Amino acid sequence: MSSIQRKILTLTTVIIVVMSLIWIMLTFYNYKTQVKYNEVLNRYLLLNEVSRSSNQVITNLNNYLLQPSSENLKELEDSKKSLVSAKYEVFKVRNEENNFTLTNYIHLMESLIETTDRLLGIEQDDEETVKDLAEISRIGNYISETTLTLIDMELKTHEPFYRGIMEQSIELVKLAIWMILLTSLLLLIATYWFSLSITRPIQQLTVAASELSKGKFDKEITVKTNDEISFLAKTFDHMRNNINNLIQQMKEKAKLERELQQNKIILQESHFRSLQSQINPHFLFNTLNTLSKKAYLEGSEEISDLLVSVADLLRYNLKQIDRSVTLRDELMIVKQYMEIQKARFTDRLQLQEDIDESCLGVGIPALTLQPIIENAVIHAVEPSVDGGVISISVKDDHEYVMVQIKDDGMGMTEEKITQILMEHQVQTEGHSTGIGFSNVVKRLRLFYGRDDVISINSTKGVGTAVLLKIPKQRGEKHD
């Protein structure tokens, strides 16, 4: 049985039981009063019966004396019998108050019967008969009078009783009214509590539902009852959790998609930029190679090597912009770039390397280190007459590979650092690859899916250090 139904049934049963109890009580009491009342009435009826039957005897006797037929005699005998039975019945009426009078009463009846018998039994002359008849009628009168006296006595002795009964019956009505009022009050309160116990969870559920409909999915739904509503609430809560999770997933998916979109845009941009500089690469490569061989043949090996480096750098640039490469590849291209730059700056540019070879296998987006180095060269070495030192260090730091690119230039302003880290487009100053610092930052963050992958430390007049914190295991959110 469901629990709300059980609750309703319980309440109804209680109401019915209480009402029936009151009803039974009142009925029983009424019945008791009725019995008493009947008892009293019966007394009067008994007394009246005596009076009636004695009068009947006298009437029948008269009839018989006037018309001595057997029919009349039979009637007389019958009435006598009824008087005798009335006499025995009237014993019941005896009590302390009317004892004396009642004894007289019974004897009067006996006298009546005896006198009647005597009148019937003995042959008498008319005068005697008339005398006896007169006496009998006198006795009849006495009986009637005594009946009245007895009834009067009954009234007197029972007066307090009657008044009591009347008072009690009035009080009984009052009592019934009070009882009904009290029970109604109690039942009203009980019903109120009971209905509250049903409606309160529903209300809670309604509130929760309206919250949900407003889009608040993070509020827990708790309904502490032991009925169906609680079950409903639990299910509802479960649904809320599911929706919540789905929404979360959807949000993440959307974020991912947005990132992917951005990534693509950047790549396209890089592509476009690189394509701009891609003026017939084969011609350029061939020309460079020819130049290299020519320089070699003319004994200028240095120029030949430089030209090879330029060609390699150019090829790398064109080829691998949208590919993941290893740190090793990146470092190699950095070296080639540095060689080109060294040819330019000669002794003014020095490169210090501190590389942990074991870390070189870690994946990194292409053309990330080179723009940073180039940036350092442009800002730290170029403006200085004495040139500068650029140091690259690769270190193993548990789960990460720490790559630091340090220069000893004049440093950057805080403003510029935040600009770079916020991925704003910074004015490019003649980069070879056409790829700016901010582009690198963006790509690194997208690639590793975390913001702290790059950090910049700069002290005015001392230098700038760019630290890349490359996780050995790439985030799973990325493909």
Next chain:
Amino acid sequence: MKKYMYIILVILFVSLCYLIFTSANIVLSNDLSLPKGIKQADSQYRLVLITRDMDTTFWNKVGIGALRQAEKEGASLEMWGSYSNNPEEFLKKLELAIHSKVDGIIIQGLDTDEFKALTKVKASFFGIPIITVANDVPMKESLRRTYVGSDQFSAGKLIAMQLLNDMGEKGKVVILYDSQQEYYQKERVRGIEAVLSIYPDIELLHAETSESRDRVISSVRDTLNQVPDVHAFIPVNANMIGPMVQEIEKRSQVEPYFIYTFDDGPESIPLVEQGKIDGVIEQDPEKMGEVSVEQMIKWLNGETVPLDINGYFTNIQILKGENE
């Protein structure tokens, strides 16, 4: 708001509980019991005391004495009777008592044929003993078992002596009595005559009247008209004293007359106290009641058979008016 609701509910609840409690107390109180029923009539004697003058001082006292004695003896006794000297009603009560087969009847004697017929024939037929009280009816005529009350002859003598004492040995004395000539009145008159006839200077005048007030008044008037120099009145029926004094008062002062009577009338004692009459014979009604019941029980128990035919006399004494 909610707090007020709670307070109202609590007050409602408490007051309803109180009302229910009071109502239930009244409804469930069991003091409503009918008088105790008696299944078996107990075998105590049922006696009836019948008088013609219910609710007079004299007969109330008789009743008190009788009831007291009956209670002592364990008999039940009821006092029946007529009011204001109604013989018809009185005789009806007697007949009712006889037909009710009471064990004993104590009755104020009435010297009439009907009374005698009832006592002599009917009561004897049913075997009910009768004792006369206060007023006697001769045994031979009524077949009463005995008489309890004052010795009326002695009472008459006592009143005559008092008269002599007050008035002297000379004067005219009017004796008022019933035309019915009841036995007890005759006895009284006999007592008075027995004393006064010795004195030759005292003239006794008999005025016969009936008990009705008008008749008494008219006969007193007649007497006063015929014998204006009367000195003393003795109404032997105490019921006559009221109208008599009233009539004398109409004419003159009451004080000059010597008036004596008996105390078994309703007006005797107040008149003595007022000083309008000179003396009454004070009887002992309570004793009469007591002795009558006592003797009746004795007879019924067979302790004293037969009872003294002459009767059991109770004390008498003279009560004088205050202004004498």
